[in-house]
Amino acid sequence: LGYSHFDPTATQTPFNNCRRIxxxxxxxxxxxxxxxxxxxxxxxxxxxxxxQALGRHGNRPAHVHFFIEAPGYRALTTQINFEG
Incomplete structure (x- = not known):
């Protein structure tokens, strides 16, 4: 598999667009x-x-994930969505 199952070309490098801040x-x-x-x-x-069975679409809006970790705290996963 490539970077993601949403990348059928498998041309992205590992951790493309992923950064540690x-x-x-x-x-x-x-x-x-x-x-x-x-x-x-x-x-x-x-x-x-x-x-489809629920009568809903499977589209995801444009977004960026954040995975937040700190010693002694539970990990937090969240995201911000972009308009449009």
Whole structure:
């Protein structure tokens, strides 16, 4: 498999567009990102079949994931979505 099952060409390098961000002593951080595109679940797959059975679409909006970890704390996974 390539970077993701959403990359059928398997041409992306491992961890493409993934970065580790370290916080400053004051807890601040900053990042820059290219705006990603939205995508759909793989057509004909089990998730697509479930979404169709529920009368819903399987489209995901453009988004960026954040996986936040710190010693002594539970890990947090969240995302921000882009308009449009």
């Amino acid at each position: 370290k916080l400053g002593k004051d807890g601040r951080y900053a990042f820059h990102s290219k705006q990603p595109s939205g995508y759909s679940v793989p057509p004909g797959g089990s998730t697509d079949q479930l979404m």
